[in-house]
Amino acid sequence: MVGIVDVAKMAKVSTATVSRVLSNNMNVSSKTRDRVLKAVNQLEYKPNRLASNLRKMSSKTVMAVVPDITNPFFSSILQGFKDVALEFGYHVLLGDTGNSLEQERDYINLVKERVVDGLILATARLPKEEILAASQEIPVVLACEYMDGFDIPTVSIDNVSAGREAVEHLIRLGHRRIGMITGPLDVILSKDRVKGYYQALNLNEIPIEGVLIQEGNFSVTSGYETMLKLLALKDPPTAVFATNDEMAVGAMKAIKQRGLQVPNDISVIGFDDIPLCGLVEPELTSVSQPRYDMGYQAMQMLLSIIKKEELTRNQIVLPHRLMLRDTCCKRPSPML
Amino acid sequence: MVGIVDVAKMAKVSTATVSRVLSNNMNVSSKTRDRVLKAVNQLEYKPNRLASNLRKMSSKTVMAVVPDITNPFFSSILQGFKDVALEFGYHVLLGDTGNSLEQERDYINLVKERVVDGLILATARLPKEEILAASQEIPVVLACEYMDGFDIPTVSIDNVSAGREAVEHLIRLGHRRIGMITGPLDVILSKDRVKGYYQALNLNEIPIEGVLIQEGNFSVTSGYETMLKLLALKDPPTAVFATNDEMAVGAMKAIKQRGLQVPNDISVIGFDDIPLCGLVEPELTSVSQPRYDMGYQAMQMLLSIIKKEELTRNQIVLPHRLMLRDTCCKRPSPML
DNA sequence: GACAATTTTGTAATCGATTACAATCCGGTT
DNA sequence: AACCGGATTGTAATCGATTACAAAATTGTC
Numbered sequence: 001m002v003g004i005v006d007v008a009k010m011a012k013v014s015t016a017t018v019s020r021v022l023s024n025n026m027n028v029s030s031k032t033r034d035r036v037l038k039a040v041n042q043l044e045y046k047p048n049r050l051a052s053n054l055r056k057m058s059s060k061t062v063m064a065v066v067p068d069i070t071n072p073f074f075s076s077i078l079q080g081f082k083d084v085a086l087e088f089g090y091h092v093l094l095g096d097t098g099n100s101l102e103q104e105r106d107y108i109n110l111v112k113e114r115v116v117d118g119l120i121l122a123t124a125r126l127p128k129e130e131i132l133a134a135s136q137e138i139p140v141v142l143a144c145e146y147m148d149g150f151d152i153p154t155v156s157i158d159n160v161s162a163g164r165e166a167v168e169h170l171i172r173l174g175h176r177r178i179g180m181i182t183g184p185l186d187v188i189l190s191k192d193r194v195k196g197y198y199q200a201l202n203l204n205e206i207p208i209e210g211v212l213i214q215e216g217n218f219s220v221t222s223g224y225e226t227m228l229k230l231l232a233l234k235d236p237p238t239a240v241f242a243t244n245d246e247m248a249v250g251a252m253k254a255i256k257q258r259g260l261q262v263p264n265d266i267s268v269i270g271f272d273d274i275p276l277c278g279l280v281e282p283e284l285t286s287v288s289q290p291r292y293d294m295g296y297q298a299m300q301m302l303l304s305i306i307k308k309e310e311l312t313r314n315q316i317v318l319p320h321r322l323m324l325r326d327t328c329c330k331r332p333s334p335m336l
Numbered sequence: 337m338v339g340i341v342d343v344a345k346m347a348k349v350s351t352a353t354v355s356r357v358l359s360n361n362m363n364v365s366s367k368t369r370d371r372v373l374k375a376v377n378q379l380e381y382k383p384n385r386l387a388s389n390l391r392k393m394s395s396k397t398v399m400a401v402v403p404d405i406t407n408p409f410f411s412s413i414l415q416g417f418k419d420v421a422l423e424f425g426y427h428v429l430l431g432d433t434g435n436s437l438e439q440e441r442d443y444i445n446l447v448k449e450r451v452v453d454g455l456i457l458a459t460a461r462l463p464k465e466e467i468l469a470a471s472q473e474i475p476v477v478l479a480c481e482y483m484d485g486f487d488i489p490t491v492s493i494d495n496v497s498a499g500r501e502a503v504e505h506l507i508r509l510g511h512r513r514i515g516m517i518t519g520p521l522d523v524i525l526s527k528d529r530v531k532g533y534y535q536a537l538n539l540n541e542i543p544i545e546g547v548l549i550q551e552g553n554f555s556v557t558s559g560y561e562t563m564l565k566l567l568a569l570k571d572p573p574t575a576v577f578a579t580n581d582e583m584a585v586g587a588m589k590a591i592k593q594r595g596l597q598v599p600n601d602i603s604v605i606g607f608d609d610i611p612l613c614g615l616v617e618p619e620l621t622s623v624s625q626p627r628y629d630m631g632y633q634a635m636q637m638l639l640s641i642i643k644k645e646e647l648t649r650n651q652i653v654l655p656h657r658l659m660l661r662d663t664c665c666k667r668p669s670p671m672l
Numbered sequence: 673g674a675c676a677a678t679t680t681t682g683t684a685a686t687c688g689a690t691t692a693c694a695a696t697c698c699g700g701t702t
Numbered sequence: 703a704a705c706c707g708g709a710t711t712g713t714a715a716t717c718g719a720t721t722a723c724a725a726a727a728t729t730g731t732c
Contacts (some may be wrong), residue, residue: 004719014682019720027680029728035473046448050390051718054687059386061429069411078405080431091451093397094428112382130518130566220615249615279556279585281617340689355690363710368724387688390717 002043011039017102022047052221062302063116065107067123071218072274073244073291077122077143080295090117099328101125111138118302121145122295125187139305143298145188147179153305153314155298157169159189159198162287163241166269169322170239171204175267175333178206179230179237180213181223181247193243193271211298212237223250227334229314231258238331249280254329267328282326290318338379347375358383398638399452401431401443403459407554408610409580409627413458413479416631421570424639426453437461447474453640457481458631460524471617475641479634481524482653483543489641489650491634498656499532499622502605504660506575507540509538510667513602514542515566516549517559517583527577529607548573552583559586567594574602574667581606584614588663603664618662626654 011184013032015072015206020028021036028036035183039045053059064081066074078092093116097103104126110116118139121131128147134140135152146156170178180197183190194213214229226303230237231254242248248270252262262268262282270277273288297316304311338427344351345421349368356364359371364372375381389395400417402410414428421428429452433439440462446452454475460467464483470476471488482492506514516533519526530549550565559578566572567590578584584606588598598604598618606613609624633652640647 009695013347015719016683020681023720029680032681046445048390048718049449049451050386050393050395051687052720054386054390054689055718057386057687064430069405069414070408072406072408075405075411078430079432091446092430094400094414094418094430096415109382110427113385115385165731196705220611253615275556276612276615279589279612279616349688351690352713353711356711359690365710367713384688387717388690390719391688391690393717 001048002045004045004047006043007036007039007045010043028085034269040097057114057282058117059114059117060089061093062118062120062299062306063093063095063107063110065097065104065119065121065123067097067099067125069094069096069101071246072276072286073272074122074287076291077298078297080292080297081120081299084299084303085298087123090303097123099125099296105130108134108138118306120298120302122298123187137303141298141302142306143294146192146315147188151285151314153311154302155294155301155316155318157289157294157318157320158191158233159210160196162271162289163193163243164200165196165320165322166271166287166323167197167200168203169329170241170267170269171200171206173267173328175237175238175239176206176331177209177235177237177239179227179240181226181230181240181242181251182213183216183243183247185215188275190243197241216250218244218246219252220246220250223247224254225250227251227254228258231255231260236266239268239328240266243271245272245274245276245284245286248284248286248327249276252284263329265332267331269322269328273323276327277323285325285327286323288321288323291319294318337384338381338497340381340383343372343375343381346379347372360423364410386415386563391574392554393450394453395450396425397427397429398456398635399429399431399446399643401433401440401455401457401459403433403435403461405430409608409625410458412627413631413634416628416633417456417635420632420635420639424481424534433459433461435459435461441466441545444470444474454642456634458634463582475638477634477638477641479630482528484649486586487650489637489647491630491637491652491654493625493630493654493656495528496532496535498607498625499529499579500535501532501656501658502623503533503536504539506577506603506664507536507542507596507604509664511573511575512542512667513545513571513573513575514548515563515576517552517562517566517576517578517587518549519554519579519583521551521554526579533577542624543550552578552586554580554582556582556589556667559583561586562588563587563590564594567591567596570665572602575604575664576602577605579607581608581610581612581620581622584620584622585612585664588616588620599663599665601668603667605658605664609659613659613661619660621663622659624659626656630654 004015004018007018018036027129057215066076069075082092095107111119120141120143122143132150142152142154144156146154182194214226216226240251242251248268252268255262255266269284270284273286277284340351340354351553354372357369400414400630405411418428431443456477456479458479468486478488480491482490518530550562551623552562576587578587584604588604591598591602606620606622609622613620613622
């Protein structure tokens with residue numbers, strides 16, 4: 001393996017000079033620079049990053065922690081991460097927790113061992129305090145989930161408002177019995193969207209009924225199964241709001257299977273606006289999040305923190321948007 | 337930051353001993369081991385991996401190169417990669433090429449700079465020779481794409497046979513005019529599936545017609561658009577085989593939009609068997625690949641190569657399976 | 673041409689864990 | 703008690719690039 005000393009020897013300079021040419025580039029006469037560069041090319045010298053990393057105390061690598069890469073929502077975020085990272089010469093380590101709390105915690109240790117310089121959490125199952133503690137010791141940015149009252153660097157949408165707006169849309173269409181299929185209630189994001197649901201009902205003076213709120217786990221089948229429960233009620237909802245698109249599609253399956261129609265009998269709204277929305281029939285109305293952008297901005301923020309730059313803002317709320325498609329319509333005339 | 341010397345001091349041993357306790361664990365008396373471990377815990381010592389990496393000349397990290405993480409097929413493979421890697425204490429760097437040849441090449445350099453110990457390519461746009469050259473210098477495993485006649489470590493399915501079987505299924509149902517929507521023809525995988533198409537037609541003495549073969553780019557819209565072209569033929573096909581599910585779904589959209597029915601008017605088969613297949617209507621018949629398993633085995637192979645273990649086989653062909661669903665049926669009675 | 677100011681280059685310490693090699697310890701044997 | 707062999711521990715070199723500091727070279731000024 002050819003090292004920096006070989007280059008130095010060939011160019012008849014010291015290793016310091018070679019290093020200078022290859023990094024800062026300042027304070028080297030163009031004559032010697034050329035000589036060094038020629039040697040570098042001739043020997044096909046590639047600096048050993050392991051050595052460089054040790055000396056600089058940085059791995060130039062960050063970790064992206066997501067609950068499940070297989071989910072198109074998160075894979076888009078990842079892409080945002082990667083593009084910024086690349087731009088600044090950083091690499092992205094893949095951290096898929098498979099929704100395990102343990103693994104989430106393990107990843108925090110990687111920073112302490114200097115395997116990575118920082119962390120982006122696109123999932124937050126860990127207790128707030130633990131995350132807060134970590135964020136004070138090491139560079140961490142939270143993507144997707146906003147933690148009320150904690151000053152942790154965050155990029156997210158306003159999930160409460162997004163939830164409220166989705167439900168208000170249904171109310172505006174005349175619906176009064178509105179079912180909600182939520183994700184696991186131990187993740188903040190789910191709680192926030194339920195909060196939005198409450199707000200919408202309260203604003204419109206519609207009484208809240210516990211049975212109309214069902215907990216799923218973000219999977220298609222959980223959407224299917226919880227929808228069956230809602231349909232089994234003596235007085236089933238005329239509209240359903242699911243906190244992600246997969247569950248919404250599962251719900252649609254259940255509705256159709258019971259011989260009912262979407263949206264004529266029951267309206268459905270999803271969340272995330274993944275490509276799937278345009279592929280099912282009828283096409284699914286959904287709340288769109290700027291997922292790529294969230295990833296992009298979160299990584300920008302993380303790298304700023306790593307470089308100890310001053311942050312203008314350390315909490316960014318991005319806009320969401322209700323994408324109207326074909327799964328919502330006026331409430332069927334009530335048969336009083 | 338607490339280092340190994342601090343631990344050594346506290347435990348009143350040398351750094352060598354501390355290191356021994358933390359790694360090999362052999363040849364250390366239990367008395368001193370306990371003492372060291374106590375110090376490690378008390379000081380919350382975390383070894384600095386950067387130093388360790390330099391000394392051991394290994395980053396304990398590998399890179400997974402995929403064309404597009406957003407594609408559920410590749411994200412599943414990634415998960416397979418990650419699970420094996422984790423098991424052996426390795427990390428996975430995310431390499432998304434966005435189908436760019438340049439980036440694919442850049443990633444090879446990362447090994448030379450020792451940023452990663454090895455590479456898994458789940459895409460192979462680079463010329464065969466270049467990949468072969470790389471594989472002789474550094475640990476590389478090819479996932480998904482099998483290169484004829486080159487002895488490069490590979491995990492894949494038999495794309496030729498898979499393509500042939502899909503088309504034969506259509507022929508068995510009575511179809512004789514069978515359209516093919518293929519992925520970009522510069523990737524081996526596409527070529528192989530087309531080869532299978534040819535074989536099936538030849539075996540059944542059906543003449544091959546160039547216009548029936550259309551090139552897409554794996555996207556839904558490309559499937560939609562190429563299907564429109566097929567439908568515009570004077571004598572359109574009664575069945576279509578797409579080399580991935582997204583294009584198949586795009587084709588279904590086009591068919592329905594023209595007022596035709598799937599499968600009654602036109603049968604459709606996709607490839608990959610991603611979850612989407614079960615969500616569209618009618619549910620899509622597709623060739624299933626063991627994607628997680630491919631990732632899993634490819635990573636096992638790569639780690640073996642890195643550790644310079646003897647490989648029993650360095651080319652693995654995994655089984656595929658035609659998943660019958662609702663998009664194929666007998667050819668509509670020909671109106672002669 | 674002498675001297676100061678500045679630029680360019682070199683020397684050697686440094687990052688922190690690992691490990692080859694040397695030293696020491698300990699129990700058993702004669 | 704002397705000695706041996708194996709187990710345990712310590713010393714110091716090592717990985718290869720970076721960089722603080724020192725030295726040398728160059729430029730400019732009078």
